[in-house]
Amino acid sequence: MxxxxxxxxxxxxxxxxxxxxxxxxxxxxxxxxxxxxxxxxxxxxxxxxxxxxxxxxxAEHMLGIWQGSFGRAIFNSIFVTLVTVIGGLAVCSTAAFALAVIDFPFRKSVFFVMVISFLIPFDAIAVPLYGIMRLLDLQNTYTGLILPGIGNGLAVFLLRQFFIGIPKDLREAAFVDGMGWFGIFWRIYLPLSGPAMLSAALILFVFQWQAYLWPLLIAPSPEYKVAAVAIAQFSNEYQANFGLIFAASLVISIIPMVVLTILQRYYSTSVASTGGKE
Structure with a gap:
């Protein structure tokens, strides 16, 4: 050898x-x-x-977790995460397009503030954000669960870097043909940004699926409780049913593991292509 x-x-x-x-x-x-x-x-x-x-x-524990409200919590997690990914892609992609392509006053300052925003731990702003949501009467609602996850600074940053790498000649030719900003975004940039959009979707998915503190604060009602919070129902101050806790934890771990395993190659492709410069 x-x-x-x-x-x-x-x-x-x-x-x-x-x-x-x-x-x-x-x-x-x-x-x-x-x-x-x-x-x-x-x-x-x-x-x-x-x-x-x-x-x-x-199979006692795997069957036991479905006898209570855990099934509802899994549905809530899937629904909230799915809506967050769809809404987040719409918001983050348009924001990234504006920051990468449209020349408006203080564009670089806005981008700098956006980058700083996703460097701040969410725990630091959770309580003030809860106060705002409470004033808007969004406690125990799907809207209150979803809104904080839609605007993800990391997803905007990733998409912006990808959009910067798309040749300017394409949009200049589109302008000559009479196409507006939305048409350029919809017909040129989005079709070319499949891997980057999938990567942004993964970021939004992981952020919302693993969220614990915010759902615990904003939606303590059993009707809106998500899976990560619902695991706590298998224990109290006197005892903990570790079998049910491990079974529930396994269920909520398998779903993102399968999604990330299937889509990881697209994430790698997108990260490798986000080194564009202005």
């Missing part, structure tokens, strides 16, 4: 080990969801093969 081959196999081994370390918590959660309740933590100390391979299998 040559030196090059040995280095390649060594790199592969390191990659596999790192991937296994990332996958291990998810595997343990899945195994715990399939174990009887009294066996979930039985084999943790000391560690043994049975810590990650259950001796007994049961």
């Amino acid at each position: 040559t030196e090059h081959s040995r280095l390649r196999w060594l790199r592969l081994a390191v990659i596999v080990m790192i991937a296994a370390l990332f996958f291990l918590p998810l595997w343990w959660m899945a195994v715990s969801a399939m174990r009887p309740g009294d066996a979930i933590f039985r084999y943790l100390s000391p560690l043994s093969p049975w810590s990650f391979l259950p001796r007994e299998w049961t």
